Amino acid sequence: MEGLTKRYSREVLNIKHLAFQRGNIYGIMGPSGAGKSTLLRILNLLEPPDSGVIYFDGRPLSDNGRERLIQQRRMTLVAQKPVLFQTSVFENAAFGLKARGYCKRDFRGKIELLLEQVGLRDLSRQHSATLSSGEAQRVALARAVAFEPDLLLLDEPTANLDPSNVEMIEQLILKLNRDRGITVVMVTHNIFQARRIAGQVVFLNEGRIVEMGETERVFTDPADPRTRAFVEGRMIY
Amino acid sequence: MLEGFMEALRLITSFDPYLMQIVFLSLRVSGGAILISTVLGVPLGAYLGMKPERKTRFVSKIIYTLMGLPPVVGGLIVFLILSRRGPLGVLGLLFSPAAMIIAQVFLSLPIVIGLTLLGIRSRGGDVAMAARTLGAGPLLTVWTVIKEARLSIFGAVVTGFGRVVAEVGAVMLVGGNIEGHTRVMTTAIVLETNKGNFGFAIGLGLILLTIFFVINSLLYTLQRGGEGHF
Numbered sequence: 001m002e003g004l005t006k007r008y009s010r011e012v013l014n015i016k017h018l019a020f021q022r023g024n025i026y027g028i029m030g031p032s033g034a035g036k037s038t039l040l041r042i043l044n045l046l047e048p049p050d051s052g053v054i055y056f057d058g059r060p061l062s063d064n065g066r067e068r069l070i071q072q073r074r075m076t077l078v079a080q081k082p083v084l085f086q087t088s089v090f091e092n093a094a095f096g097l098k099a100r101g102y103c104k105r106d107f108r109g110k111i112e113l114l115l116e117q118v119g120l121r122d123l124s125r126q127h128s129a130t131l132s133s134g135e136a137q138r139v140a141l142a143r144a145v146a147f148e149p150d151l152l153l154l155d156e157p158t159a160n161l162d163p164s165n166v167e168m169i170e171q172l173i174l175k176l177n178r179d180r181g182i183t184v185v186m187v188t189h190n191i192f193q194a195r196r197i198a199g200q201v202v203f204l205n206e207g208r209i210v211e212m213g214e215t216e217r218v219f220t221d222p223a224d225p226r227t228r229a230f231v232e233g234r235m236i237y
Numbered sequence: 238m239l240e241g242f243m244e245a246l247r248l249i250t251s252f253d254p255y256l257m258q259i260v261f262l263s264l265r266v267s268g269g270a271i272l273i274s275t276v277l278g279v280p281l282g283a284y285l286g287m288k289p290e291r292k293t294r295f296v297s298k299i300i301y302t303l304m305g306l307p308p309v310v311g312g313l314i315v316f317l318i319l320s321r322r323g324p325l326g327v328l329g330l331l332f333s334p335a336a337m338i339i340a341q342v343f344l345s346l347p348i349v350i351g352l353t354l355l356g357i358r359s360r361g362g363d364v365a366m367a368a369r370t371l372g373a374g375p376l377l378t379v380w381t382v383i384k385e386a387r388l389s390i391f392g393a394v395v396t397g398f399g400r401v402v403a404e405v406g407a408v409m410l411v412g413g414n415i416e417g418h419t420r421v422m423t424t425a426i427v428l429e430t431n432k433g434n435f436g437f438a439i440g441l442g443l444i445l446l447t448i449f450f451v452i453n454s455l456l457y458t459l460q461r462g463g464e465g466h467f
């Protein structure tokens with residue numbers, strides 16, 4: 001993306017240049033209100049930026065509605081507070097495939113396998129309203145990867161989860177990246193998590209990129225004083 | 238009093254033709270009105286509910302006002318429009334079941350729009366966003382939002398039906414309470430009570446009460462079950 005800005009009542013994003021390479025895992029970090037969620041929504045084409053161009057596969061996004069939908073369908077976003085549809089776990093997980101015109105006969109096995117991977121096999125028929133928050137988060141992730149997107153945008157996918165849920169979700173993300181070469185952009189507040197799975201991190205502060213680079217380098221030798229403060233502040237606790 | 242009650246039960250259990258004819262006309266008129274209101278009101282309410290609140294503030298206020306419109310006033314407006322000198326006078330609809338349906342649409346449409354709008358506003362934006370992240374096009378997105386608000390929408394329709402089936406003012410004005418043609422339950426109750434024909438009035442009252450019991454049971458179940466399965 002180039003020269004991207006976004007205003008609500010004030011400017012919340014101002015990014016001169018930001019590029020994500022295919023097949024990598026990126027961690028987006030920064031204080032609350034820095035614009036991380038807004039950035040993900042713009043990347044997923046849910047909201048237009050006020051200025052700037054987004055390139056996808058090296059080409060600018062299409063103005064044509066149909067083509068844009070095709071581009072949008074190659075990526076997905078798991079929101080900070082995922083909204084599940086009021087139906088069964090299975091139907092939630094199947095939504096994306098149905099939206100793409102696949103029929104149930106063809107994807108039943110695939111969804112069941114996926115639910116098994118996130119430990120939800122036995123909950124397939126359960127209504128989404130009765131799930132615990134950890135289960136709901138895993139359904140949201142399963143639902144997002146069911147249709148094999150190329151780009152997976154995750155907004156704090158493991159906030160408020162217990163360690164076993166965190167582990168399960170991180171394993172799935174790593175596996176998808178390893179096996180399918182899926183590109184992951186993940187917002188996280190957890191430095192340890194970023195170190196565990198992200199190859200690159202981007203630090204965002206007040207809508208601007210403060211620092212970007214390889215995870216280990218940024219954490220051991222931050223170039224920007226704000227990043228340094230953030231990293232060191234977190235390391236103490 | 239007790240006599241009237243016995244007479245009412247006799248009329249109901251013997252399926253008195255005059256009584257049945259009135260009940261069916263009532264259900265046809267109010268049913269037709271609510272059908273039209275649903276077809277028009279649900280998409281409109283969904284559309285408004287998905288727009289940001291501040292952009293629809295004015296329209297919402299108008300709809301909420303119309304939701305509380307006294308039936309006689311609604312009837313008066315439709316009467317003026319349909320009367321011989323009114324803009325739609327040429328259609329000659331006044332004092333026909335069609336006129337009553339139009340008047341009742343006038344009363345129930347705002348309720349269906351307003352309650353659908355409220356039901357969708359609470360969650361619609363989030364649901365639409367979720368659907369779009371999963372690759373839904375515009376049509377599927379709207380459909381998903383409506384489906385997710387099905388409980389509120391069903392409640393809106395049932396509430397609207399309850400309002401029109403119980404109102405007297407509008408149907409009286411535009412229908413004229415003509416026997417065998419535009420006489421419905423509420424207008425018949427007024428007439429038969431005036432004539433001292435209490436058995437008949439009580440019989441209709443009981444039927445109306447039963448209809449309301451069913452409606453409220455539905456709403457009660459909806460509100461209780463709203464969190465769980467449907």
Ligand SMILES: Nc1ncnc2c1ncn2[C@@H]1O[C@H](COP(=O)(O)OP(=O)(O)OP(=O)(O)O)[C@@H](O)[C@H]1O
Nearest residue numbers: 008009012030031032033034035036037038039080
């Ligand atoms: N729809 C909106 N309308 C107005 N302001 C908004 C809107 N969405 C976000 N903002 C504002 O934009 C800023 C950035 O929000 P954003 O949600 O992107 O932050 P964040 O980095 O994800 O924070 P957190 O870590 O708390 O999730 C915040 O100040 C927020 O209040």
Ligand SMILES: [Mg+2]
Nearest residue numbers: 036037080155
């Ligand atoms: Mg956020």
